[in-house]
Amino acid sequence: MDTPSLDIQIKTLPSSPGVYQYYDKDNKLLYIGKAKNLKKRVSSYFTKHHDSYRINVLVKKINTIKHIVVETETDALLLENNLIKKHQPRFNVMLKDDKTYPWICIKKERFPRVFLTRNLIKDGSEYFGPYTSVKTVHTLLELIKGLYPIRTCNYDLSPHKIQNGKYKVCLEYHLGNCLGPCEDMQSEEAYINNIEAIRQIIKGNFKESLHQFWKQMMLHSENMEFEEAQQIKEKIDVLKNYQARSTIVNPKINNVDVFSIISDESYGYVNFLQLSHGSIIRSHTMEIKKKLSESDKELLELSIIEIRQRFNSRSKEIFSSIKVNVGDTIKVTVPQLGDKKKIVDLSVRNAKYYRQERFKQIKITDPDRHVNRLLAQIKKDLRLPVTPTHIECFDNSNIQGTNPVAACVVFKNAKPSKKDYRKFNIKTVEGPNDFASMEEVVYRRYKRLLDEEQPLPQLIIVDGGKGQLSSGLKALETLGLRGKITIIGIAKRLEEIYYPGDSIPLYLDKKSESLKVIQHLRNEAHRFGITFHRQKRSKAALNTELENIPGIGEKTVVELLKHFRSLAVIKKASKEELSEVIGNSKALKVYNYYLSKKE
Template structure:
């Protein structure tokens, strides 16, 4: 009934892997972990290994040996980093350690000055600084550095820049430096911040929180309200980080967390084994279930399979966190405890940290099940189901449109494309919508469809079905567009309205030139396909809209820097190939742009960070 592995479909996995932060493990044919990595976006990071771009020999060799990839979703990137570090130390994958020597690892360094400088370092550590690391990648080190700069106002500038200052730089103004260069902070207070920073890097968050809180109250009692306000802001950020944390919680207990997700006649059970607050193992099983089976039946069957099998077990958990709402017979739990030779604590109704673990196991089960269901054969079955429901002979290509905007501005329309093999991401498109009233989704969808149909008629690459995210209003605009191009008998229109309850799985489906609102069962294959495509379009639209807003904000930042006019802005963008390249460049790299002095480059770098 329960299977520990399954045939791995790499192509399907790459298309459907989660966009959450998390850790990925790559295995060879023998089942050995050959690489462990972490990602802010698992989908983008894992897919980058298999893109067509030039790769170094190490990556080429790694990719050639990959036989299977597994992931663990984490609540935030911070937990992903901690879990990655733990797994590398435990498994020592060869591609994490053999292709780097001590000179190539990135570190965080804290200089030994009276007012120490925090900076990234790559090379062989010496006695001129205290080093923290090594970090697995340069990106990990840089991300940690940016986080630390936001929390602790310790200087990052080089000595030559530091000694030449006569007034605070932009870093002081944005509260990322306490300006020791112009005596804005005492040596003692600065040393306190450095000590907090050291302890934070070492993972002693609880003690840092306690000390910052105490110092804040002391400052307030002494009527040093400026210092109290600074510590209050620092405490707010640190508290937020603590609330997001799960994996590095200081704990001596050992426990298991079980999550379950089911769709139609397929279910996935996910098991996290936790030791001292860290994930030691992440396992999952796919099972076929009858529609009449209840969730507790699946959980009971799993407990029987995993804990009461003939396999000998030397280590038992102190606690087992079961899925929310589970109902398991006391006799089964007693039998497990008898085999364990100890009383186990079974948790179902959870709060606090246990509730976060419970949710994480559920997220992992859901992600693994979705990846399994979204295989090539599943897409073919879904397409067939939609063909039957729409009563058309064949569907080769489906396109879905969605509109996203930020407070009525930066409106973007997305178009995602699906074929029987799954999403065709190379054909995804975004349309910048201009000249419409803020928040007017009707006119925006009309503009996007006119542009798509116009180019499609010329190139003869029209879809068989167009899906609209919206109700009758959006559908009516789409109908007008089809009529204008005389395509009403060529393309089938479908829209997904939110319905009265506005609950996913209970959307109202409308068909083009048909005012009837249709409802399909939540797990109908045709309905699942429509919802999946709609969700992809929504995510793609939001991503595009956020990039557009970020670009405008970056443009605004550059325009505020004295001496940076249109000509220099153009030179910067041309040199780095866009905003992303510019924001990731160092001050010395920016200084290489024609017309940009070293001083101006430093101003630009500080403004963008």
Template sequence: MSNSLFENLQQDVKRLPGLPGVYRFFDEAGQILYVGKARNLKKRVSSYFQRTQLSPRIALMVSKIARYETTVTRTETEALILENNLIKELAPPFNILFRDDKSYPYVMLTGHEFPRLASYRGKVDKRNHYFGPFPNSWAVRNSVQILQKVFRLRTCEDSVFKNRSRPCLLHQIHRCSAPCVGRLSAQQYGQDVAQATRFLEGNHSSVLSELEREMQAHSDAMEFEMAAVLRDRIADLSSVLQQQSMDAVAEGEGDVDIIAVAQMEGMVCVNLAMVRGGRHLGDRAYFPKGLRTHSGQLPLPTEILEAFIGQHYLDDQNEGEAATAQAIPPVIILNHSLQSISEAESDAGDELPENLQDLLSNQAGKKITFLHQPQGQRRHWLAMAEGNAKIALAKRLVETGGQLARARSLADILGLELESLEQLRIEGFDISHTSGEATQASCVVYAKNAMQSSEYRRFNINDITPGDDYAAMRQVLQRRYANFQELPVEKMPQVILIDGGKGQVEMARQVLAEFGMDVSLIVGVAKGEGRKVGLETLIFADGRKPLELGIDSAALLLVAQIRDEAHRFAITGMRAKRAKARTVSRLEEIEGIGAKRRQKLLARFGGLRGVANASIEEIASVDGISTALAEQIYKQLH
């Protein structure tokens, strides 16, 4: 930043109001750098342009500022909400970011007459009952297995449930009560659902007491077989509860989240552990972005915790009201006190952590308490969360070190001049089809020392001779780079990786030459003799000699990783496209089956396989399908 620009910004901030709001910093190219909140905009923004000692991370950001924008809000709470929304939407590089592409899983009980038990990800609705969220899919599977074993709820799809004529294997191994074939009434099944619901809500003792009363009642009525079933349920449930830390329930712990931040060798991990109904469900590790560790100083742990709490819990607003209320537990345990934020930065006008606590309380509709120095069982949970954060951090450091070594080796071999390995961007392409059917091309992206799945793209390839891989490669590259001049610098690849030999590389060279792009970007990966890993040859489009790296090459490991990911992404898309095309075409071939009837058939039986497995009578039961047409459909599919 020039002195004149710095002085202009100093003068300009003097005209800002002393009101709460949000500020945004931009560089010369108009790219967002940072989003912040303030109790007093004038005081906070001007603090960045004082001739005082700033941390290396903030000093690096200030040196890039060319202009700023502000938005005044009515209250500090509104500023906090707006700041979090803008961080999620804009992903500023100097903010601490906790974004990933995974939603939390839930246990779901559907709203049917005989509710179905299942795991679920995504937005919730009022028709079903959701429990969670759970930190990972393993925790959900574990809970579903417990509920199956103890309460024997159905897990089958509705299309299967409606069309069964005899109990399935799960009933035979005592994991389902077989409501599909009337082995128990809706009222009896509803009692099992109610008990499972109370168990998921943490009311374990009431469930056990109710089961014991039912067992005694059946025993008194000399219904010993049913009493034995309930006895086994009580034993299974008791066994499950003994495996959990049930002293937590005795202390009234209920629902608790534990958040621990750990730092090691310039890297940070935030570990979130979840306790629901006194049961420790497991944990999940986050690795924040935007720390700028190369600047020499990491943010304070309290600053990282505040960023995580705001982004993690406020993010649940998009999942619906039901998810929001359940996602924020009444107690959040931290391994650092947020109070130090206000002590260290209140002079600068930053938001006090109490407002974050009030905001979460208002959103959840209940009081949210932050604990820093817990006692008893909670102290044990916090120690476990801190230990898991350090383990996850050590694992990531090993993985990152290996990945960096691979990237550095490839950059050296290809002669790439990079200021940092984070600048290395590789786009890999592959073509997939089955004998020319359902041709798809994939583009995967390696950037910032990791695969960037959110930037993957699939391309449906049309208007070519079936099986012509060269034409398919030409089409996908033309579509990908038609507007390459408009790409920002950070989106322009240093390597374009082509899965194929000389023919595919030549096709890529022609396309890039037509667009005026540098053909030296192209690297083809030709399979070796017998397609054995390690015998691949790198082929170039700019006249360089082919290069055999050898099985021990770190660079080849990275090339193989990107190539295999491109192949996986292409083939999964091709199979889905092929299955869809075959499903539609086989039913379209039947005279008298239009779009509406086809849709009704697929909806009733859950897909083409279900239609094929159905009898003539079952097909005829679908609205609009006569017996004669059902016979025709059956013959066509068999």
């Protein structure tokens, strides 16, 4: 696949947080950076004047821009750190492997301690983080300490040592920060319940803690223990005001490959994330052209083998968005919840962004391919027998039942063909009747096309639900076109798509390109119809008032409007001014008519 120009690569970047990577013409990694807004940050390299000689040299060498999308700016900072350590690009500041971020550890021991650490030890303890700020960790630990009394000593609190009275309570007990498990003043069960609550708070789940505190507060209140109830209320307020920020890294996820796939009619897009010690160290997305309508499973299995060989991956576990079979020696998991599911969702998001980026690039560099792909997608989504290169959409306009009109807009190759748009004055229907009006205009449109031997569309869309669709279908049946042209209706409220003879509507994904084309057609028909309706209504209002003047006919009205341009100017015109246009006799009639209205 040819690399698009830098300009196109920059224009098609997402405006999301993430990490960007610059490569030279030999595909050598030059620089890794983080951004709150990828498009804005990367663009700044190419639009600003840089005083730094080093940055100017870097910009001249850039040939390819790759990126990884993440949830937050904090995640981008962490990911940038991981990738720089792994790849050590030439233009980045070198990061030493011992530069680490702080974590919160729940120690694996009887009566577990909760503390800040920078070292991850594989002893079964739980680690949460990393956090980009030590201040954030201290704030969270202070919150926990204020809510749940836990020990800070590093004693071995084994049952026999406690029973033998080996330890004595310390100052923390007397300050109320510890309940004295070292002297058997707190049961292990009660302590572990507190640790579980702390674990949920660190994860950002406060629901259970709030519920327990609420029960305690109500109990104190019922027992008239208002001071204790107030203390619990303060803890509830603290919890409600605190919000924990999750990160993309989990130290338990080690030496794992993550794969996901999304696809359309012609191509599949496979994203690969490589994880080591809980950190993302590589991201790569591959585009695969379909040859024989291969399934996502087939494409993903082929891609996993290819990508793992290319990057020499030896991990024994794969997280995937769908179930695949890549051999008995590799464990494949399709996560449904938790951190594993989050990392797969991140992979899917990156595949989607890559696909959108490719669409934008193709739209600029290869518009024919873009149109063919889009039409193929519409054909698939709407279950059409043929590719809809010619689509027509109808809309009725009769505000307050006056001046009923209709509009027909035409799209060819998924783009408006404005020279083919048509307006209709409703002729056979009395009063506001959308169904009868729809039947009339559909009949008139295709009767004319048949009479003139013009090409018919492959798809007709009527703006409305089952009633309008039935009326359009009736007109086609009268013309002998039922079954020869697909006709569907789109209802505005929930964007339901109705088919003849099917009471259950089709719902397309709100972000699907097919729905966007249909909405564009519907909105364009509505705009075109409303514009025509307003013109007709305005003209009718003007004509009615002038023609109501005795002795003034249609020809005189046209002359007046042609000269004075508006009714407001005619009302203010003098007898002399009117006489110059329509003569003394008629001018007097018009002048006297408006003069009498002023009195």
